Amino acid sequence: MLLKGKSLIVTGGSRGIGRAIAVQAARHGADVLIAYRHESDAGYQRGDAAREVLAEIRTLGRRALALEGNVADPDYASALVEYAVQSFGRVDALASNAGVCPFHSFLDLPPQLLRDTVDINLNGAFFVTQAVARQMQRQGQGGAIVATSSISALVGDAMQTHYTPTKAGVHSLMQSCAIALGPYGIRCNSVLPGAIATDLNRQHLSDADQRSHLEKRIPLGRLGQPDDVGDCVVFLASDMARYVTGAALLVDGGMFVNLQ
Numbered sequence: 001m002l003l004k005g006k007s008l009i010v011t012g013g014s015r016g017i018g019r020a021i022a023v024q025a026a027r028h029g030a031d032v033l034i035a036y037r038h039e040s041d042a043g044y045q046r047g048d049a050a051r052e053v054l055a056e057i058r059t060l061g062r063r064a065l066a067l068e069g070n071v072a073d074p075d076y077a078s079a080l081v082e083y084a085v086q087s088f089g090r091v092d093a094l095a096s097n098a099g100v101c102p103f104h105s106f107l108d109l110p111p112q113l114l115r116d117t118v119d120i121n122l123n124g125a126f127f128v129t130q131a132v133a134r135q136m137q138r139q140g141q142g143g144a145i146v147a148t149s150s151i152s153a154l155v156g157d158a159m160q161t162h163y164t165p166t167k168a169g170v171h172s173l174m175q176s177c178a179i180a181l182g183p184y185g186i187r188c189n190s191v192l193p194g195a196i197a198t199d200l201n202r203q204h205l206s207d208a209d210q211r212s213h214l215e216k217r218i219p220l221g222r223l224g225q226p227d228d229v230g231d232c233v234v235f236l237a238s239d240m241a242r243y244v245t246g247a248a249l250l251v252d253g254g255m256f257v258n259l260q
Ligand SMILES: NC(=O)C1=CN([C@@H]2O[C@H](COP(=O)(O)OP(=O)(O)OC[C@H]3O[C@@H](n4cnc5c(N)ncnc54)[C@H](OP(=O)(O)O)[C@@H]3O)[C@@H](O)[C@H]2O)C=CC1
Pocket: 011, 012, 013, 014, 015, 016, 017, 018, 035, 036, 037, 038, 039, 040, 042, 049, 069, 070, 071, 072, 097, 098, 099, 100, 101, 120, 124, 148, 149, 150, 151, 152, 192, 193, 194, 195, 196, 197, 198, 199, 200, 201
């Protein structure tokens, strides 16, 4: 078990990649607090998605908690840490994963959509990382922070002009935090998923031509699944990656290098 006895906060842990991170971490022995917001257009009743994750983790014999809120609110970031410390006694790792990606064309993109996307994806990652790092510094035993950036940190997309800069920012945040937090033994790394089949892009990938175009660009021949990313996050959060900090791990089936 790679995370035996550890306590982990996973933002965006109710669905998709975050759910996979939370469950895989529990399989490796961690207790987990998931942060979620309740996205009504994902087709769940309020809290149902989170409750499903908690139930799955508890069947694995681990403790599981959830706290609804918005990572863009720094007070919620602090509340997450306080809840984890009250319940688990400490915070050993953070998966800063929550994010949104409403596809939209550039020329008519409304200012509020840009502000909301930056607020959640980048500012939210900053606030949660800062709150958890403060707790880890108080604990004095180091820790591991893994942010979910994206292949979109490295390449663009015409319908994601408000989104790709946030993913580049998340990766850059981890690089700077790796330097700032290294003296406290806190490691900071990013995973950069490619095209992963989740609610985030369900509509986008429901277009057969779009899906086929993507699959043809992926040397492994398939879209990623959330567990493909979850297992990589568990590795980076574990002592197996004890000398890894400031790194970026592409989890894309080879899509990024397949240009010619
Ligand atoms: N899917 C993909 O192809 C890729 C995804 N990524 C990144 O992976 C991460 C997860 O994406 P994915 O699993 O696909 O997305 P999903 O839409 O499937 O899940 C998003 C999760 O984030 C939560 N969330 C959204 N906004 C907030 C908020 N303001 N505060 C707290 N929680 C919030 C949602 O909570 P709730 O359920 O309550 O709505 C949900 O748990 C994102 O950062 C995304 O940018 C990166 C590359 C590729």
